[in-house]
Amino acid sequence: MRMITFLLVGLTIHVVFFLSIFDIYFTSPLVHGMTPQATPLAPPASRLVLVVADGLRADSLFTLLPNGSSRAPFLRSVMEERGTWGVSHTHVPTESRPGHVALIAGFYEDVSAVAKGWKENPVEFDSVFNETKHTWCWGSPDILPMFAKGASGDHVYTHTYPAEEEDFASTDASRLDTWVFTQVKSFFQSAKSNSSLRASLLEGENIFFLHLLGIDTNGHAHRPMSREYLENIGLVDSGVAELVSMVEDFFGHDGRTAYVFTSDHGMTNWGSHGAGHPSETLTPLVVWGAGVHNAHIVTEPQPFNDGYLQDWKLEHLRRVDVNQADIAPLMASLIGVPFPVNSVGVLPLLYLNNSDQFKAESMYTNAIQVLEHTPFHSPSSVYCQISLCRSLISSALEGLVYYHTYDRFFLGCSVVLGFVGWTSYVVLVILKTHAGLNRHPMVITVFLLIQRSPITYYIYCLLPVPVWYSVLKESGTLTDLVRSAPSLPLWKCFGYFVLVAFGIELLVVSFFHRAMLTVGLAVLSLWPFLSGLFGKAKFRSLSWCLGCLCLAAFPLMPVVGREPNIHLMLHVAVCAYMPSLTHLSLQQKQGLPLLNQIISWTTLASSMLVPLLSSTRLFHRLLSIFLSLTATYLLLSTGSEALFPPVLSWLMFVWINIEQEAMLAQGVSSRQELSTIDFSANIDITKIRQLKLDDIRRSYFFVFFIITAFFGTGNIASINSFDPASVYCFLTVFNPFIMGGLMMWKVIIPFIIVMCTFETIQVATQLSSRSLFLIVLVISDLMALHFFFLVQDYGSWLDIGTSISHYVIVMSMTIFLMLLSVVTHILTSQRLILWRRSKMHFP
Incomplete structure (x- = not known):
């Protein structure tokens, strides 16, 4: 009975120690109760088309073929003539769900949130889709529903294929992308004869989201260097070209559509992803259309020493890298919707082709939105200058880090104290088997009450008290060991x-x-x-x-x-x-x-x-x-x-x-x-x-x-x-x-x-x-x-x-x-x- 009690106590203590790491280091980055912030000036675009090629590596898109041609000629022409391009740097884990959350909501999910659910929302969060008037989505049932469920109201519409279609043994996984392009084409065709749908499409602040899973599925099944994976890139490129032509025709070439093409994560040479190898964290980003800079020719060396520009033959085109979370404020700025309230992204100004006043106002909005995360009050007045806004964003992010980590040292000391006490007690039990604490916990309790700390904090801080009390009760064993030292x-x-x-x-x-x-x-x-x-x-x-x-x-x-x-x-x-x-x-x-x-x-x-x-x-x-x-x-x-x-x-x-x-x-x-x-024989205790x-x-x-x-x-x-x-x-x-x-x-x-x-x-x-x-x-x-x-x-x-x-x-x-x-x-x-x-x- 005593053995069972000891194991239960030991198991409980180790569960507490195990969970402590999540409270200390894996606290959720989300803060609630903020006010949405939007730029007051008119946006350059009325609508935005977001295309995410799941599992597409940056080098797979940007590297030319041996004959000098591109496997994605349309996107290459956009980069060289009418768009801005760069590399989007993802965070680990490089998986589809956290990648899309970073792209569309602008923050990086903590590990506990990723572990709680794949298709559903473990926590409520804001997204660019939620801030639009209408968002239409086509693609995988693993990704789309979480943004529809998290949206307020009924303005995020999803169209997904059956989950059974995501078969790695499929003869051709690119059919998943073909399905998406076909559905979008049918959608715009039906809008021509559907007056209510057409009226919704002609409104501003709309997003069309295409999630293309074929490249990722072919990469898993056949590896990224395979014919299936590389040909799928060509299929996506031609599909995007046709999509752009169709959208421009529908809206009468009004010049009010912005386009964003990117990926949620890359893939290793052996067809996996989830870790931090560059092949997994470097994804392509191509942006063009309303409010976006045309291709910028550079004559001086660019500030990148990774060698990719030379490999991709893109030294002459300005490369603008971003963190994956920066894409969310970029999309919000282009169509004039509030920045997602949970976003930690910083607006990449080099993508914007607009007035200095619009850029300054957008940066100011970005700064106020990030500052809302912290418990500090917003400033009564801020000079509307880009450099000051960037400094404000940096300070606000530092304050947010402090807000989430200020009690880390205190909790860490408590856990270490419990660790050392438990280990000492186990050693004393071993010695006892084979060969009064005066500290009052009331002070700690009052301190935690003042701080309004979670219940787990009480456990971490008070657990060392009974553990060290048990150690002191066994101190006689240590005394006996010292006395018998000469004979050992x-x-x-x-x-x-x-x-x-x-x-x-x-x-x-x-x-x-x-x-x-x-x-x-x-x-x-x-x-x-x-x-x-x-x-x-x-x-x-x-x-x-x-x-x-x-x-x-x-x-x-x-x-x-x-x-x-x-x-x-x-x-x-x-x-x-x-x-x-x-x-x-x-x-x-x-x-x-x-x-x-x-x-x-x-x-x-x-x-x-x-x-x-x-x-x-x-x-x-x-x-x-x-x-x-x-x-x-x-x-x-x-x-x-x-x-x-x-x-x-x-x-x-x-x-x-x-x-x-x-x-x-x-x-x-x-x-x-x-x-x-x-x-199965009964153990003879005497032996x-x-x-x-x-x-x-x-x-x-x-x-x-x-x-x-x-x-x-x-x-x-x-x-x-x-x-x-x-x-x-x-x-x-x-x-x-x-x-x-x-x-x-x-x-x-x-x-x-x-x-x-x-x-x-x-x-x-x-x-x-x-x-x-x-x-x-x-x-x-x-x-x-x-x-x-x-x-x-x-x-x-x-x-x-x-x-x-x-x-x-x-x-x-x-x-x-x-x-x-x-x-x-x-x-x-x-x-x-x-x-x-x-x-x-x-x-």
Whole structure:
């Protein structure tokens, strides 16, 4: 009972520590209650056409063909003659939803908002569409509804195709873009005979939004360098040319239409997006029409040293780069609607072709709109000069940052105090098992009440009080340790402390550089030789060395018994062939075979059930678990990572055997054949031994293999970036939640393999699972505390997101291991009996 209570308390504390990072660093950027701000002068355009080519990279559009021509001749002619162009820099995560929110609403969604919903609005926000008189949208059902739902009134009209059309196995995904262009053409045709619709179209402050998903879908299915992806760009270009001609004819060439062509994100060479590689964050922006500067010829070198101008043969045309959120105020300014109240974008004046007075008024409006975010009052008078307005915007944005982060240091200190207290308490519990606080929390409570702080702030600040009270209650244990210090092997203790500290630092560095795992595995391969085990178990020692070295190859690769088990082995063989067969079918554009899909889903559903049908004898059960999980992993693999679970499983089997040899060499236990150990047998409490210093090494090995299981075949970028090819055996129609769930299961499988191994070692070495787990908890918490100090809120968005991801991963690992330990215990010790043989009785 005390163990259950301890685990529940520990789980609660770690959940609090985990959530604290979101309150401290992931606070929502949205502020409500602002007044919409609009430029009082007449706008240059009555309407705007926004075309977003989903997944289009800047270089894919701007780079010329080998013969000197462009794959997008119409847009190239616009850039060279009658428009302004540049690169739109996106923020991470480079996904469709946050990209469109930045484009149309002018702010960057925080991670928690992205996680809360894909098609629906997790939070209310304003957008350019919401401020228009009418907005007509055509495109994907994943993007359009969130802007219609978030709009006040009923003036955002959406036309979407069925979600089933977003099929990566489609023979030609460009048909999604063809559908959009066809629908727009029909729309304008019907407006000629529909007087009410025509009257609405002739009003000002209107937007037409075309979301083109074909390029993104073809990029995922065939890669950005494929013929399908590049030809889709040509189709979009010709579609835009026809669209412009049709719109100009409908409105009588009145010169009151502005056009914006851009993309929500790019794509890596291997067909994924979500991280911060330049191929994902650099997107094209071409703007022309009413109120926009014509092409500006430059003779002097431009202030860009990225080399793209030379590669794209555009050195002679002025390039105007923007942040993605800057496009929202640009569109609002062109048609004269209020800037979205949540926008943090800065109006890019070099795109505007208007009077200095209009530019100054627009910048002033932009400044007041941004200033509305802060709790400060708007100034009573501001000189209407562009430079002053820019300075005001900069100051307002700095004030907004301070408004969101002023209590960060206070909360961080509270969390660190709780962290140190909890870790100290766990160490004291370990020491107590094996070998009055006078501070009043009232002052903190009053301070938080004055600040009107959220309820979570009370938890972060008051949690250290009971934790440190528990530490002081166990202070007698620390006193006993000091008194017994002379009798302890101090040099050996110090050596273990230094080695574990070095090992923890190695794991921390491995989060930044996966190759450090290779270094760690190379060092671990020497353990039998350094510990003297080689002389007692040569074969197992050599197997351990070879297994470590084989596993060490994976971090260097690019991201991305008595009862027969013949049926499981055949299952693995079938699953190894299934991805090859599936991808061959998709390559030939024959779709996903139904039989392949049935086999894949059946394998996934049975992967946790099949092992429960085997014997609970150690070797038999582990082999069943490893083979079943490996079969599922194979279906989710696209390359060399398919070999990772077999190699990891081999090393885990060797680890179990060599740990038993280590126990025998130390005279701690007698040798017991692994095949005779039964997971389901009741543990004899009298045989549970006390902790030894070597158990610290076992716990560290476990943490090391857990980190290796996570990063062995990928890194942070590969986790954030999503490659649909990994799930083609299961489905090809775009569904972010099912696809994300399958990818998460692929990540979890190596975890389960290591967890089952650790469960086996606890049984084979006759050690209390609570004792080993407490040591693991201390090591994990020390790593988490390290990453807590490495969290940064400056630099690039990728740097910020990566630093926070490291902390979240380690904290999630601690919480996850607590829950997964229960699952692995069931997986190893329980058995399902589907039928029983009846005995025949004869008289």
